[in-house]
Amino acid sequence: MKRIAIFASGSGTNAENIIKHFQSTENVTVSKVYCNKKDAGVFDRCKQLNVPCVWFSKEAFLHSSRVLHDVQLHADFIVLAGFLWKIPANFIDAFPKKMVNIHPALLPKYGGKGMYGMHVHRAVKENNESETGITIHYVNEHYDEGAIIFQAKTAVDPTDSPEDIANKIHTLEYKHFPEVIEKTIILNQD
Numbered sequence: 349m350k351r352i353a354i355f356a357s358g359s360g361t362n363a364e365n366i367i368k369h370f371q372s373t374e375n376v377t378v379s380k381v382y383c384n385k386k387d388a389g390v391f392d393r394c395k396q397l398n399v400p401c402v403w404f405s406k407e408a409f410l411h412s413s414r415v416l417h418d419v420q421l422h423a424d425f426i427v428l429a430g431f432l433w434k435i436p437a438n439f440i441d442a443f444p445k446k447m448v449n450i451h452p453a454l455l456p457k458y459g460g461k462g463m464y465g466m467h468v469h470r471a472v473k474e475n476n477e478s479e480t481g482i483t484i485h486y487v488n489e490h491y492d493e494g495a496i497i498f499q500a501k502t503a504v505d506p507t508d509s510p511e512d513i514a515n516k517i518h519t520l521e522y523k524h525f526p527e528v529i530e531k532t533i534i535l536n537q538d
Contacts, residue, residue: 350533351379353423355431360390362429362450362521367397369526376533380422384409384433410436425533428487429525432464435487445536447487450525452517454499455483459492469510469517477504480513482520484528498528 352370356363360381367378381394381401394401408414416438419426426439428449439447451459451468458468458480472480481501486494500523502516 350376350425351423352425352427353419354378354381354427354429356381356383356390356429357385357432358388358430360393362525363390364393365522366427366429366526367399376530416442427529434491437489440489445486448484448532449487450521451483451492454481455492455496461491466510469513472504472513473510480504482517497532500524
């Protein structure tokens with residue numbers, strides 16, 4: 349049984365979708381969710397789904413090995429689902445090609461520090477893009493620069509607002525993210 353740790357910072361809709369997907373599989377489970385915001389909605393979602401969700405501080409994450417050691421006890425694979433902090437080198441070293449992130453744009457466009465959520469959708473709108481999408485990629489030491497595993501596109505209509513674009517992106521995330529995680533875990537089994 350392969351165990352996934354999810355890192356989230358917000359409402360947890362992607363985390364919930366991933367947890368539900370793996371509840372019906374035999375070889376993969378979400379063992380624990382980690383969150384860096386005490387008041388994030390992901391805590392309520394995890395409680396309803398009976399998946400442990402724990403908060404951690406920036407100090408514990410960046411300047412000690414406490415969080416990493418706990419993850420190593422509970423997971424074989426890490427999924428970043430709306431997690432906004434840069435991943436420290438000790439995590440990248442401990443989980444090579446076993447940590448993925450989802451980004452709400454077609455990387456390399458609209459990636460990097462500060463480019464998340466509505467910041468991305470507003471930039472797509474302001475630049476009159478005709479399409480956007482999602483990118484699922486491995487995590488490395490740089491924001492949004494890890495090797496791309498999968499991309500899916502959607503059209504952007506001239507009348508779309510940033511909120512409309514966000515809704516299109518969420519649809520792609522919910523459809524593709526769990527399946528791509530599952531295939532990536534299968535491909536990277538030891």
